[in-house]
Amino acid sequence: MTDPPHTERRRAVPLPLVIALVLATAAIAVVVLWLRGPSAQCPVPRADVVLDPGHGGEEPGAANPAFGIVERDLNLDTANRTAALLRDRGLIVALTREDNVTGMSTWQRGRIANACNARVFVSVHHNSVSDPVPNHVLTLYADASDIPFAQAMEDAMAASLATGNIYDGGLRQLRNGGMIAAKMPAALVEPVFLSNPEEAARLAAPDGARRQQIAAAIAAGITGWLEDHGGIASPVPASPVAR
Numbered sequence: 577m578t579d580p581p582h583t584e585r586r587r588a589v590p591l592p593l594v595i596a597l598v599l600a601t602a603a604i605a606v607v608v609l610w611l612r613g614p615s616a617q618c619p620v621p622r623a624d625v626v627l628d629p630g631h632g633g634e635e636p637g638a639a640n641p642a643f644g645i646v647e648r649d650l651n652l653d654t655a656n657r658t659a660a661l662l663r664d665r666g667l668i669v670a671l672t673r674e675d676n677v678t679g680m681s682t683w684q685r686g687r688i689a690n691a692c693n694a695r696v697f698v699s700v701h702h703n704s705v706s707d708p709v710p711n712h713v714l715t716l717y718a719d720a721s722d723i724p725f726a727q728a729m730e731d732a733m734a735a736s737l738a739t740g741n742i743y744d745g746g747l748r749q750l751r752n753g754g755m756i757a758a759k760m761p762a763a764l765v766e767p768v769f770l771s772n773p774e775e776a777a778r779l780a781a782p783d784g785a786r787r788q789q790i791a792a793a794i795a796a797g798i799t800g801w802l803e804d805h806g807g808i809a810s811p812v813p814a815s816p817v818a819r
């Protein structure tokens with residue numbers, strides 16, 4: 577037996593329903609795109625480490641005008657020095673910004689780290705308060721799951737920087753968008769206070785010795801963590817092997 581002939585009359589979908597469906601789909605797409613924010617690209621493919629020089633562009637961060645220092649610039653210099661030390665270890669490093677005119681939301685910084693699929697994300701800042709006395713090492717984390725990484729960063733920085741009147745200020749929680757967005761271990765480091773005049777003088781010194789010392793402390797924290805969590809491959813020899 578064959579099926580009876582299909583006799584149901586095909587009804588046209590009412591036009592207002594079609595329009596409503598199209599509008600609803602478009603609205604959902606807009607909301608999804610808005611929640612995701614601007615798409616992020618990894619500036620250095622396969623980066624192991626994403627360093628985020630805090631602030632930038634129209635947002636200078638803290639400043640100590642008496643010493644001519646602005647946090648935005650210091651953060652970039654310190655991040656570049658840190659990146660150089662990490663690259664010497666054979667690590668691939670990306671920065672969220674390469675110049676001082678570029679600025680972006682904190683969320684976007686974390687998205688860049690995700691686009692790189694980096695192993696760790698470290699936002700580099702310098703601390704400041706109105707009182708000129710305080711100067712201590714501080715590391716911030718967003719989620720409790722990041723406490724072990726934040727502690728490793730704090731310990732490495734304190735080991736080198738907490739001398740004299742500078743003490744280990746421990747950890748503090750900060751619900752910072754970049755660290756919330758970043759899917760890998762994330763920390764925001766505040767190695768020293770640029771509002772402290774003695775520190776500001778060291779930071780402003782043209783030889784850059786203090787900034788290099790801070791960069792070495794940050795790099796030590798990162799390499800120490802990576803060695804304990806998956807290891808660091810030996811750097812590729814810089815010169816070709818003789819035949």
Ligand SMILES: [Zn+2]
Nearest residue numbers: 630637701702
């Ligand atoms: Zn800052």
